[in-house]
Amino acid sequence: MLEAVVVIIAPIIGGLIYGFERVVCARMQNRQGPPLLQPFYDMGKLIDKQALIINPYHSILGIMHFVTLWVVVAFIILGQNLLYVIFLHLLSSIFLILAGFSVKSIFSHIGANRELMSVIAYEPILIMLAVGFYLINGSFDISVIRDNPPQILQLFFLFLAFLMVIQIKLKKSPFDATEAHQEIVGGVEIEFSGVFFEFLYMAKWLEYVFVYLLLSLFAGDNLALGFGLFIGVFFLVNLVDNATARIKINHLIKIVLMIGLTFGMLNLVGLSYV
Amino acid sequence: MFNLKKYRKRSPWILHYNAGSCNGCDIEILASLSPKYDLERFGIINTGNPKQSDIFLVTGPVTYRSRERLIELYIQMPEPKVVVAVGSCSCTGGVFRGMYNVEDGVDRYIPVDVYISGCATSPELIIDGLVKGLEILEKKTKSMEKPSKLFKDTTSREGIVSRRESALRVGEERDEEN
Amino acid sequence: MKKTIDIPLGSQHISLLEPVRFKFECENEKIIGVDSDVGFVHRGIEHACTTKFKFDGIGYVVARICGLCAITHSLTYTAGIEKLLGGEITQKAKYLRILLLELDRIHSHMLCLSHTCENAGFEAMFMRIMGDREIIMEIQELLTGNRVQFDFISIGGVNRDLDASRAKEIIIKLEIVKQKVLGYIDVFTNNWSLSLKFQGVGALSLDEAYRFNAIGPLARASGLNIDVRNEIDYLPFFELGFVMQTHTDGDINARNLVRLNEILNSLEMCNNTLEGLPEGDIFTKLKGKPKGEVLVRLEAPRGELMYYIKGGGKSMLERVRIKTPTFSSIPAFSHIFVGENYADAPAILASFDPCLACTAK
Amino acid sequence: MFNSFFKAFTNLFKKPQTIKYPATPIEKDKDFRGLIEYEQEECIYCLKCEKACPPGAILFVSVENPPNNEKNKKGLKYHYNPYLCIYCSECVRACPKPNEALWQSNKKPPIGVKEDEVNGVL
């Protein structure tokens, strides 16, 4: 029952995290920043706005992206199979990419292209993460992982690789080439407006819930450690965001694949032989 | 149920277009995003994307070439929206009034809700103007508006009212009466 | 079928302050051809200067060509008229003019640096520099009464005096700015992600700089010694400690470093001006109407600004030709873009510090 | 990179630079170039300010009920459009009686709304 409630309020939790992040980010830049509930104000406004529809598929794919992401989050909360989660998440990204390609705007195409390339960069790490959990727990089930003691020490290198995935997924510099506000004005989200943009906006919140829930898996049954990890990584991500510039998409793939794959492989090899 | 209109006031996203200004007002808009004035505390984000914006900041006296793009951007913005003319030259043409490639103010082409004067205007005035614009945004309906000058004033030449000409006209009328 | 894609940048784009349209012909994301349209801001000021305004009011009109180098425009025009009228202005007026000129250069360079950082995706640095730039803006407001359009210079001198207590206040503020700028130099040289974005990107070699007649920081970053402050004498730049800043790499990083070093040099010049401010009047009345032709040049933040003024002994001038720095750099700009990645285009564009309001007049 | 990292971290605990503008008003410096103000009683109607103004923001127009001033022989009335003014204070320098008839105050220029018709006739 509790889990069902958590699933329903998941977007709201994500919104709160996002709002808090905007305040923290502003404070790191020495300014006051928006109020904490700003994302919800934005949401209220976007419902009220007129929606311009480019073509039906574009809008529906945007909504599908949001719905699939919600299912992904629900799967994690309900303790389903980790592999399902990762592949469903891939599906949700594919919906977004298809939406990007379904309109004529050139910026949307470039954004979708970059999104696709970033998927290539981070997906192997997520799969290796699942394999790593399997090697320790003997099961892909998230409920099993949650019942076991913390696994962060055994999976330390994969944890480091996962930090880069967080940067990509949350569109934080240096790995925010997919959104790249100053180059391609938000990439795939450029043609969405009104209510349809709101689904994309809320999908962003769910993305926060998704990555931080995946992160909490490292802590296993230790809730306090899970919370500690969340706080620590949250500030780390924002500090790195405020200390780096955006790097190009080809650099992103090179760096993430090189470091991420090396770390992941190292960890997996270590787990299977030690 | 919820009154959604009140949220408009709390999250206005801005779009900025330079229709031929001297950069002075543009850098002041940039400066009002900076830490000292920090527009984000009103929930303002500079989106740069007309499809997701609520407030249209226009600077400059509208040159001949930029007017097409100006109207295009205005039409691309979904309702409800507010247009803010920033700086003297976008209000009335300012010092460029009457030059051959200039159209004397934004309100000839799109309906302007708030006029911010000053040459160059300051971040302080921009905040004042935006606060006033937000009040107007809350009352707006979702119907499209028409520019005030292009349709109303058909008596003068091409719809432009020259201050000096009209002032002289007033003088002539007076002479005739005497 | 066409194998390339056309990516438009402008005329409205978030990374642009001004309307300019570039059409990049790209192979994947690599730029192979550039098409530019710079005429969006054309207002016809040259024409208005000879038909609409009298010569003593034009100083305020040409200042509105560009908000970033407003002081350079009005100063160059005024210097030309003073040459035609044949008067000499006081030393104090000259010093105050240099003070404003250099303050303007500092704030313009800081804006350019912050804008380059923003376009490179470094939001925090943008906020940091813009926050510190407010100090300079406050000084300008104290001196002239407005943050951007100074209207400080009139034919025969300057409009406002500066008293000693204010001068002291300004010196203290400038010292704060100096410390901050030294901090930026560290960031621009040592930040790993900025080096990926800036080093070796958008390079202009020395030969190309000569060939395309590049000017300003763009040319100085390639090692070309061109600075009009080095070549003119109607303002005492050398007296106040002017040193030319050059670099040899020619890429975005080099341009940023040239700008940073110029800020430091300008801060020193401001300091020297305030400390050695002579006593005397700030205004001498010049009589007569301009007659003859004159060509004046001055170093704007972006490079060489040239005015050609021809007067016929009437209050209306016969010809005012304004050659602005960005105008003559456009051939070089278009050349640099070819072969670069589209992802770098906004940063490269911002690193030129283009001023289209100047270009199109 | 670590410097910026550290800077962001220390900023988190500093007081933000932001001024709370609409809540706490900014004190304008006495030399701020704000609105042009006019005193009808002192004006001698020499029209020097009208000629000097680059954009033509100051206009003297003949009206039916001219202001009561013995110098005003042509029956003129002063008009000033703050939305056209560029605040260069050239009119004040041209005025033979600065600070009495015409002066530049440090008041902020006004904000107009649609009903004001700022680009209208006068």
Place this chain on the structure above:
Amino acid sequence: MKKIEVTLNNVREEILEFYDAKKWHFLTLNGVALEDEKTEIQWIFSQYEAFDEIVIMFAEIACGDVVPSIVDIVPSAIISQREFVDMFGIEVDGSEKGLYLDQDSLQMPLSSCKV
């Protein structure tokens, strides 16, 4: 400031002989409208690292003349030439209208020629 008079026929040879990219900096192409539908066209150069060394080559042309292009000698002249075409309505070899004004615009704001 040194003024050298040239004609439209020999200006290319003069500039070819005179211009050295490492020594001279091409400032701009300037036009001045004179009376009787004449226009004075000026090519302005300045010397690098020299004190106020400026050379102006000028020629007096009529409205129908075609000005030779110097883009192959001085590549950066292209933008000045396009501006000259826009502002004066006088044809320059290989430079098209449309930098500031529209391509089909009849305006020539600074010209003394009659349309």
